[in-house]
Amino acid sequence: LSLLFLGWLTSPSAWHNKYPVAHGSRQSPIDIVPHQASRDPNLSQIVLNYDRCTSINISNNGHSVVVEFDDTDDRSVIQGGPLDNPYRLKQFHFHWGEKGCEGSEHTVSGNSYASELHLVHWNAVKYKTFDEAATAPDGLAVLGIFLDTGDDHRWLHTITDALYMVKFKGSITDFKDFNPKCLLPSSLHYWTYLGSLTTPPLHESVIWIVLKDPITVSEKQLGKFRMLLFTGEEEDQRLRMENNFRPPQPLKGRKVRSSN
Numbered sequence: 001l002s003l004l005f006l007g008w009l010t011s012p013s014a015w016h017n018k019y020p021v022a023h024g025s026r027q028s029p030i031d032i033v034p035h036q037a038s039r040d041p042n043l044s045q046i047v048l049n050y051d052r053c054t055s056i057n058i059s060n061n062g063h064s065v066v067v068e069f070d071d072t073d074d075r076s077v078i079q080g081g082p083l084d085n086p087y088r089l090k091q092f093h094f095h096w097g098e099k100g101c102e103g104s105e106h107t108v109s110g111n112s113y114a115s116e117l118h119l120v121h122w123n124a125v126k127y128k129t130f131d132e133a134a135t136a137p138d139g140l141a142v143l144g145i146f147l148d149t150g151d152d153h154r155w156l157h158t159i160t161d162a163l164y165m166v167k168f169k170g171s172i173t174d175f176k177d178f179n180p181k182c183l184l185p186s187s188l189h190y191w192t193y194l195g196s197l198t199t200p201p202l203h204e205s206v207i208w209i210v211l212k213d214p215i216t217v218s219e220k221q222l223g224k225f226r227m228l229l230f231t232g233e234e235e236d237q238r239l240r241m242e243n244n245f246r247p248p249q250p251l252k253g254r255k256v257r258s259s260n
């Protein structure tokens with residue numbers, strides 16, 4: 001593709017050229033093998049205090065669709081589980097494929113889900129800014145939620161109805177009063193391991209918390225994500241935004257722990 005050639009839209013296998021950490025010791029995503037995960041009785045449940053969260057906008061950053069939150073205080077935090085501090089919600093975004101059978105970043109015993117939602121949080125107790133936290137080994141905590149296809153998700157329409165406003169890379173629009181609690185599955189059982197950002201700059205700064213249970217969305221709802229474009233309004237090439245997922249990376253001896 002000309003965009004690939006232009007080096008703008010680089011494929012995951014080429015990222016190591018500019019970001020050598022792509023071959024690092026704690027890269028994400030990974031394939032999670034449930035029976036090889038160690039059940040850790042010291043792992044408490046995760047607690048999501050999102051009731052006073054303030055969503056601000058929704059945007060297309062050329063990699064995904066992102067909903068950003070006001071992270072100037074501790075109004076919406078994740079805590080507990082593997083986390084030593086509360087981590088502030090900064091944004092959430094999605095990864096998806098071009099057909100239902102692939103699209104998630106983490107896989108479970110080699111199986112992909114149709115999509116994966118990432119709620120990105122940062123350690124504001126230890127670090128002053130997100131950018132500083134994003135380069136620290138315990139700087140970020142990302143909550144991963146798998147999306148399965150089936151019936152319509154009763155609340156996802158609030159997001160999919162806004163996607164036409166952010167079709168092009170670089171577009172942004174107001175997106176207020178959205179609480180991501182409505183996107184959680186019934187159980188908060190999880191796997192957790194030390195990993196990285198799954199897109200450049202691939203910083204090894206993420207404590208991953210991946211929920212075991214998926215949420216269900218319809219093919220129709222997922223199809224609306226695929227009408228987003230990787231390209232900006234001014235570009236003559238129109239590239240549909242799909243397959244924006246990085247494949248699983250080597251575990252390199254890491255332990256995956258499981259909540260009870």
Ligand SMILES: CC[C@H](CNC(=O)c1ccc(S(N)(=O)=O)cc1)c1ccc2[nH]ccc2c1
Binds near residue numbers: 134199200
């Ligand atoms: C430091 C990275 C940051 C942009 N990226 C992210 O915030 C991010 C967050 C989560 C994930 S995932 N899929 O793992 O959940 C991937 C990327 C970022 C922030 C500010 C910046 N200024 C210039 C470049 C730049 C990059």
Ligand SMILES: [Zn+2]
Binds near residue numbers: 093094095118198
């Ligand atoms: Zn992500």
